[in-house]
Amino acid sequence: MANHTALFDKHLELNARMVDFGGWDMPVNYGSQIDEHQSVRSDAGMFDVSHMTIVDLDGADASAYLQHLLANNVDKLKTSGKALYSCMLTEDGGVVDDLIVYYFDPNRYRVVVNAATRAKDLDWMRRQAQGFAVTLVERDDLSMIAVQGPNARRAVIGLMPEGDREGLKALRPFNGVAVGDYFVARTGYTGEDGFEVMLPDTSAPEFWQALLDAGVRPAGLGARDTLRLEAGMNLYGVDMDETVSPLESGLGWTIAWEPEERAFIGRAALEAQRSGGPAMKFVGLVLDGKGVLRSHQKVFVEGEAAGEVTSGTFSPTLGVSIGMARVTASTGSGCEVEIRGKRLPATVVKPVFVRHGKSLMSTNPS
Numbered sequence: 001m002a003n004h005t006a007l008f009d010k011h012l013e014l015n016a017r018m019v020d021f022g023g024w025d026m027p028v029n030y031g032s033q034i035d036e037h038q039s040v041r042s043d044a045g046m047f048d049v050s051h052m053t054i055v056d057l058d059g060a061d062a063s064a065y066l067q068h069l070l071a072n073n074v075d076k077l078k079t080s081g082k083a084l085y086s087c088m089l090t091e092d093g094g095v096v097d098d099l100i101v102y103y104f105d106p107n108r109y110r111v112v113v114n115a116a117t118r119a120k121d122l123d124w125m126r127r128q129a130q131g132f133a134v135t136l137v138e139r140d141d142l143s144m145i146a147v148q149g150p151n152a153r154r155a156v157i158g159l160m161p162e163g164d165r166e167g168l169k170a171l172r173p174f175n176g177v178a179v180g181d182y183f184v185a186r187t188g189y190t191g192e193d194g195f196e197v198m199l200p201d202t203s204a205p206e207f208w209q210a211l212l213d214a215g216v217r218p219a220g221l222g223a224r225d226t227l228r229l230e231a232g233m234n235l236y237g238v239d240m241d242e243t244v245s246p247l248e249s250g251l252g253w254t255i256a257w258e259p260e261e262r263a264f265i266g267r268a269a270l271e272a273q274r275s276g277g278p279a280m281k282f283v284g285l286v287l288d289g290k291g292v293l294r295s296h297q298k299v300f301v302e303g304e305a306a307g308e309v310t311s312g313t314f315s316p317t318l319g320v321s322i323g324m325a326r327v328t329a330s331t332g333s334g335c336e337v338e339i340r341g342k343r344l345p346a347t348v349v350k351p352v353f354v355r356h357g358k359s360l361m362s363t364n365p366s
Contacts (some may be wrong), residue, residue, distance in 0.1 A: 005050035006143045006201035010208050014218055022116030024051040027220040036219035037316045038228050040190055041357045044149035045219035051115035054142050054198060055125065059134035062107050065243070069128050070101065071246060071264055073256030077103035078091045081176040083187055086254055087246050088124065089266030093273060094242035095249065097121050098234065100187060102176055110183075113145075114236050128265065143204035146195045147216060149225075150357070154215050159207070166193075178271065184296035189224065191231025191355045226313050232239050232284065232352030238295055239282075239310040239324055247273055248326060250351050252281030278329060280307060284351035285323045286361065291339045293323030293346075296354050298338040301331050307336060318361075 002025040011018065019178060023068045027048065039045045057065070058320035066074045072086035082103050088096040102110040113121045125136055147156050164179045171177055173193075176185030183198040199207060212218065225235070232250075234240055240249035247255075247270060255270060256262070288292055293312025300306055312323030314325045327335065327348075336343040349361045 005047045005048055006204040007208055029220040029222045030218050033222035034316050036223035039217040040149045044155050044216045046216045047146040047219055047224055049146050050143040053113045053118045054103040054139040055111045056137045057109040060110055061132040062134045065132040065134045071255045080104050083174040093245040093266040093269030095240045096124050098236055142198050143201050148188045148190040148192045148194035155216050156195045190227040229311050229313050230315050230354035247278045248280045279328050280326050283325055284349040285325050285346045287321035288345040291344055293321045299325050299327050300336045305328050306331055322353050
């Protein structure tokens with residue numbers, strides 16, 4: 001039997017089409033996936049992301065532990081509530097998972113990891129904690145609701161206590177703040193502005209209903225996927241996994257090489273790959289004609305195999321088929337993708353297509 005979030009009954013009330021995702025019954029849509037997608041781009045939509053795993057870290061070695069565990073540098077976090085995106089790596093440089101870490105103080109952090117990798121991540125994090133004075137507590141008493149879109153912040157702020165509203169209006173991107181027993185972070189996975197709200201399970205249905213009454217449209221996993229792909233955001237298990245490094249997954253920017261003495265897990269393997277130059281690179285693709293890009297379709301350059309599509313979809317915002325692909329480092333501005341036995345031309349672009357409702361496509365990625 002699949003797990004249910006605290007909002008499961010709310011999804012059923014809204015006639016959501018439910019699917020199994022990482023062992024959870026989750027809404028894939030509430031009717032029209034495209035309408036849900038467009039609502040987020042033009043107004044505001046909300047997602048139940050309570051299946052994500054929230055872990056609180058506490059202890060004198062919390063910072064040192066994360067400096068060892070993560071490829072990014074948590075010492076950059078100086079203000080309470082500040083967030084950082086990073087990967088956990090294997091010793092070989094493969095990606096165990098990608099995550100967001102929030103800083104509260106030098107001894108306290110919060111980490112949010114993916115749902116489908118929960119058991120693996122918790123086991124990995126606990127094994128790596130050996131020798132550090134740090135405790136890890138899974139917060140399975142918390143739900144998380146993502147409210148995204150140009151009007152999302154206004155909708156959430158309007159439901160908060162009056163004394164907290166000015167602080168939320170001033171909250172900068174990739175920062176969070178406690179509002180009573182809620183933690184409200186200006187983060188997301190859609191390429192639009194908004195908040196991710198972590199709150200007690202017991203409060204989640206009432207808050208969801210309040211958002212619904214305020215005109216925020218519920219959106220499912222289907223729209224979440226097309227939105228994140230348009231925004232050029234990786235999906236774990238599709239765009240990267242333990243077999244590839246961040247350098248081959250468009251995530252080189254998440255690696256903090258300084259200070260040189262910081263011996264994070266996987267550093268030696270990444271340094272060796274960087275010095276030799278990765279054989280593969282991560283790019284965006286736009287199909288030149290009709291068809292839809294999908295995962296695992298083969299990519300060819302001048303008739304030779306050059307890689308494969310990792311994620312692909314039809315972009316509701318751009319009206320074309322887009323995708324992300326891992327291809328040979330020598331790949332230029334054009335390629336072909338094999339779709340149903342035919343090789344169709346595609347343009348190679350930077351792997352980010354839409355942010356804040358605007359096209360960001362450009363050719364000739366480095």
